[in-house]
Amino acid sequence: MFNTTLSKNTSAKYITYFILGWTVLNLLQAATLGIHSDEAYYWMYSRFLDWGYYDHPPMVALFIRMGDALIPNELGLRLMTVISSSLSAYLLWLIARRYQADARWFVILFCGVFAFNIYGFTTTPDAPLLLFSVLFYYVYQQYLEKDSWPLALLLGVVIALLLYSKYHGVLLLFFTLLANLKVLKRLTFWVIPVLTVLLYLPHILWQVNHGYPSVNYHLFERSSAVYEFSRTLQYIPAQLLMAGPLVGWLLFYYSSRVKVKDAFIRCLVFNAAGMFIFFWLNTAKGNVQPHWTLIGFVPLLLLVLIKLKQTIVQPVWAYRLAFINAAIIILFRVMLIAGVPFVKNLPTVKNYFYHDEWAAHIKQKAGNNYVIMPLGFQPASKYNYYTRSLKGFSYDVFDYRRTQYELWPIEDSLQHKKAYYLVTYPLHGPGVDSINTKLGMWYGKWVNNVRTYQKIDILSDRYKVTARPGEAVTFKLQLVNPYSYTVNFGGIRQKNSTVLRACFYEGEEQAILRRAEPSFNQLIIPSHQKANYTLTVKAPNVKGKYDLIFSIRTTPFPGGRNSRIVTFTVQ
Template identity: 50%
Template sequence: MPDSTLNTTYQSKKIIWYFLLGWTILNIIQGYTFELHADEAYYWLYSRFLDWGYFDHPPMVALFIRFGDNIMHNELGLRILTITVSTASIYILWLILKKYNASAKLFAIVIACMFMCHMYGFTTTPDSPLFFFAVVFYYFYQKYIEQDTWLLAFILGLVIACLLYSKYHAVLLIGFTVLSNIKLLKRPSFWLIVALASILFIPHILWQVHHNFPSLNYHLSERSAEKYHPEFTYLFPLGQILMAGPLIGWYLFYKGFTAKITDAFIRCLMVNCIGTPIFFLISSFRGEVQPQWTYIAFAPLILLIVINFAQKPNLPKWFYPVAYVNIAIIVCVRLTLIAGIPIGRLQSQFGFKQWAYAVKQRAGDNYVVFNEGFQNPSKYDYYNNTLKGFSYDDIYYRGTQFDIWPIEDSIQHKRVLYVLTYKLPGITTDSIKVPAGKWYTGWVNDVRSYQKVTVDNGNYKISLPAGIKHTFDLTIKNPYPVAINFSNKNQLHPVTLRACFFDEKGDAKIQNADTTFNNIALKAGQSTHYNFTIVTPKQKGQYELMFSIRTDPFNGSKNSRIVKFTAN
């Protein structure tokens, strides 16, 4: 009997180590050969401006990228820490499972079947550190349940702080864990965890306060302003099944959700595994939910599936053949991408290195302004290892970190190359055509922009009769470290303040302020009041109102929060 146990242990170690080696090698090859996703390039810019917070996310992803990018500035360098912690996460998951007499072979098969694990085994986004620290949390929490020590409480406090600094979704793990074991509240050591994690997270909270809570406004206000479509909800569970395995995901979810709860740790896994998808399913009624947002729930899902396999070892005969085909499909997809063959939506990750070089050749050492969101400016900056690509976040796009970084300050009164996806009469004079697409370019002299100026009307929900005059008492603030003015005297590009009413189709009805706006001059940090008289939309209905400051030739920046406006 002892010989049999030793042999089983040896075989398990052998399987795990071979699997980890293959997993790591595949991720290294993929990480080196695959062009950056736009989000990865955006987070690389995070790493160039290290801070306690960012518009979209906490700062952990920036540290992950900074670490590898300091070693080598290429795709593998940006992803090397993600690849490392992906392998470490799998090994730690195996350590957690040892208590439950788990099968190393089935554990490796489950990991290999999950498309989500493959995607984020090398891609560096906030989900990567979030998953890693979630796994570390479960490792120490399993011990903490059995051993109520101050040392474990201290470690958990540190880990939870790291979770919070990775992504705000960490709140779900924390909340569901406490919900699964209310008795934790009676432990004095539990409050050390709370206190330590809270203290360590204070710098990020102060950053949010100093920047007027951009993340909170974006995630709770701007995202929820998106018009609801039924496919947001009914496609969500289908997406989760696909992420768990294109052929076998449905069965893996079934095995995870039907594991027998025999202790407090398994109950914690179950509450997190079920609670997180339910939370995002409910969220889908407010706006689109991206499939990877539930990645934090895949750690407990993996554990529950393998625990269930140990509890009920009799598997259906079709399981292994289907699992192997599932794995083969995923590996074939990955090898196809390594070979440089675009697949589906992943075509957007091919050809942008060449595009970035082509734009740089046209721009030289000048700044480049893009009008199509944060994605391509970030790719331009990354592949040219520069900070001279800037995203002009106009009224038709959401806010981004470009609204906070000092790049905009640097383009004032400079000559810049303007890159657009469409022709702009009088501006675009040439084009750049590469396999990634076609862009139009033109030079803009003596640029002036006011992307960071804030305009506040004091209310974010207004109801007024249709077709009447109404005067808004606006507060206009200059956040720049230098004085600004809105005068058009001797200026190449005139500036105006606009009220933009967006209807349900997204079409904008725009009204300009009178020339008294051009008399405003503000010192650094100074605010002033301005009365802006508008005519409410003549057609009754729901609108989104936004105040925008526009200078030629740009579309106008997003200078206020969205106001829910009803014309009745």
């Protein structure tokens, strides 16, 4: 079937029709699908434009801001992603075309990569990451062929945009350099890192000025004290699914069989293998989301196309299987656009729907007051998006993680005001509302005088501790007040008194809570100042490896996550 090569004109028609169809499909998907929880969170980014954020660099905020300014709905939020996806596909074809790749194989394989379908319309940091990764390969391929100052300068700009998209871009740069150290001998090469650093300097300064929140989060907060073999075991099938439900295994097999004939192919091999191995090893450290390897599928696809061209006769069965794989994914997406009930109500899909009605229902109760939710950043962000407000506040609970809500001024604005407290579990006491929605039962009540200390940062004198069961361990803590006002932890005359707690976890399960002495309530910290406090904590009685977190709690809230994880071993 593929013994003959398509003419340039025929290939051009294939790609043109594909890009047009791909764009229309993504536009329809973007317009008809409610926003994902992460998209709502990044929409919040776009309301507070800055050079950096707690979790990610700022490119996703710019993507959303540009589209949302033109079309203030789901389509607008995703508009730049749809455009960038089509541009990424075309650039990928231009790269593959240099190896005489077959346009038919390119279309069905690209459509069959599940990860590319997800980020054809979903706006997260992965969307700009994919675009600038492909653009990097496109420019780098030319730079390898022609050592020139203009291409070096362009690479510096592209790399800066890549790093402004997501920190995973560092891996692409590392494996690319590792694959071809000879490039260091080029005089033009050295302008690339210099220009990149200069362009990236605003984000670096943002990290410095905010105490390196992204570094602390990605290197420390995401670590797990206990290794779970299930994470490593699930990684491989998850990656096969992302590569394509039916042909994932085939892509990995074909890419491993390619003949390395030049520096660019070697670059692709290093990046494909490096990405997937790196994140596989990371399963020992913590949970690895399947989509984190997104940019690994770019070199993977290119390697498969190159291998197919190196093969004299491609098996017809492989093409048919790839066609069926792509058809299943596209059919599923069309059914989702059409709103087919059984597809719309699938557990993994249902999260996209009904939040507009839910937000309107909650707003009827809360009015124009703040709504505080100790449920992660997702519900508060969706409430803000669908009410087009900034009245939803995510209370970062001690057993969750820190988020960008720690840095935004929303918490400062709701202090000592009346706010609506909203949760998904029954509340006790008078004045509790039960709110029945399509997203289930929610419970709320009014808090008349809000007092929270989510932004207080508790620094420990040590982050690795070994103790005997029941042993008393003393920590020298430093509490940092970032607020523009003095913090007084005194709670004798206040209904929502303040408590400092040490929270032990073993794996995902809460183990033990230790409460500080009442002397803690004597602390008064002036604005932008620090205070020292010595806390003695009794170690758990059961041997094991624990995560220890220090938390400040005020009634009726469960307590915030005010410190980094302390690795606490009882032996």
